[in-house]
Amino acid sequence: MKRLNSQLQQDGAPLELILLIRTLLAGCKEISFRVSQGALAGVLGSTLSENVQGETQKKLDVISNQILKDILKESGYVKAISSEEEDDVVPCHPEGNYLVSFDPLDGSSNTEINSLIGTIFSIAHAPQWMAPNDPAAFLQPGSQMVAAGYVLYGPSTMLAMTTGKGTHIYTLDKTHGGFLLTHPNVQVPEQTAEFSINASNQRHWEAPMQQYVNDLLAGEEGPMGKNYNMRWVAAMVGDVHRLLCRGGIFMYPYDKRDPTKAGKLRLLYEANPMAFLIEQAGGSASTGAGRIMEVMPEEIHQRVPVILGSKDEVEACLSYYD
Ligand SMILES: O=P(O)(O)OC[C@H]1O[C@](O)(COP(=O)(O)O)[C@@H](O)[C@@H]1O
Numbered sequence: 244m245k246r247l248n249s250q251l252q253q254d255g256a257p258l259e260l261i262l263l264i265r266t267l268l269a270g271c272k273e274i275s276f277r278v279s280q281g282a283l284a285g286v287l288g289s290t291l292s293e294n295v296q297g298e299t300q301k302k303l304d305v306i307s308n309q310i311l312k313d314i315l316k317e318s319g320y321v322k323a324i325s326s327e328e329e330d331d332v333v334p335c336h337p338e339g340n341y342l343v344s345f346d347p348l349d350g351s352s353n354t355e356i357n358s359l360i361g362t363i364f365s366i367a368h369a370p371q372w373m374a375p376n377d378p379a380a381f382l383q384p385g386s387q388m389v390a391a392g393y394v395l396y397g398p399s400t401m402l403a404m405t406t407g408k409g410t411h412i413y414t415l416d417k418t419h420g421g422f423l424l425t426h427p428n429v430q431v432p433e434q435t436a437e438f439s440i441n442a443s444n445q446r447h448w449e450a451p452m453q454q455y456v457n458d459l460l461a462g463e464e465g466p467m468g469k470n471y472n473m474r475w476v477a478a479m480v481g482d483v484h485r486l487l488c489r490g491g492i493f494m495y496p497y498d499k500r501d502p503t504k505a506g507k508l509r510l511l512y513e514a515n516p517m518a519f520l521i522e523q524a525g526g527s528a529s530t531g532a533g534r535i536m537e538v539m540p541e542e543i544h545q546r547v548p549v550i551l552g553s554k555d556e557v558e559a560c561l562s563y564y565d
Pocket residue numbers: 327346348349350351352441477478479480495507
């Protein structure tokens with residue numbers, strides 16, 4: 244089976260980017276090991292501290308963040324980092340050519356129940372003009388990403404990765420520690436009968452989303468004329484992985500609970516990397532008002548509504564907003 248390295252080379256990724264990706268994945272392998280240790284290593288449970296998102300940090304949030312921060316800072320390839328768990332931009336190497344944004348542990352509410360969690364990341368060029376601690380450098384639209392991916396810590400540790408030449412999925416072979424290409428060039432089916440949303444928030448959604456989900460639930464007797472199934476892993480990395488494997492539509496829309504927030508999910512290190520993977524796999528990714536990867540960020544922890552997945556189904560959902 245082909246190794247990650249040769250696929251990245253085949254996709255024309257420059258050597259320094261390949262070395263950076265390998266460095267980041269070395270950190271993810273360490274996280275995968277710590278996660279698998281669970282209660283044996285005392286890594287489950289919450290800390291007493293709150294992050295910039297206003298969420299109580301899980302021990303694994305803090306551990307994963309530290310592992311990635313340390314390994315990227317030492318690498319020399321990275322000028323600066325933005326992380327879900329860091330208030331501000333973390334300056335790294337003044338000569339670094341890349342910016343890395345990451346969600347060190349996605350699906351934190353799943354840590355205690357041994358369910359799916361992961362790490363999500365995106366990489367962009369570091370503008371020459373930027374000072375290593377300047378957040379303005381991160382305010383680039385997602386279309387500027389040069390690479391994005393996630394590592395899913397599940398029964399197998401799996402990696403979905405794109406450098407703009409398709410989306411490929413790899414499985415970690417723990418016998419030699421290498422990621423092997425097990426699902427080359429994944430394609431999201433254009434049609435689907437599976438949706439993913441936290442339905443407990445329905446009363447807070449805008450009218451178009453309420454109507455769309457009601458019509459999905461109406462099944463073949465309803466306007467959609469077919470029965471839909473529902474899934475919710477409560478970890479974006481898990482719901483998007485299922486979607487890359489067999490299609491579907493994933494939604495975390497705007498809701499009225501907190502009008503100051505455009506959504507729950509963060510643009511730089513959740514929505515953008517997932518949008519890049521989905522689009523490179525033939526799917527669509529929208530905020531409801533436009534393509535996620537065309538959003539011009541205003542700040543590093545900005546949130547956006549997310550509607551992504553099978554092309555025809557995303558279109559059907561967006562037609563409710565028209
Ligand atoms: O608890 P809810 O409202 O269902 O939200 C689940 C969503 O929140 C998240 O867990 C947020 O990510 P973090 O765990 O990294 O904070 C997503 O992975 C997931 O899609």
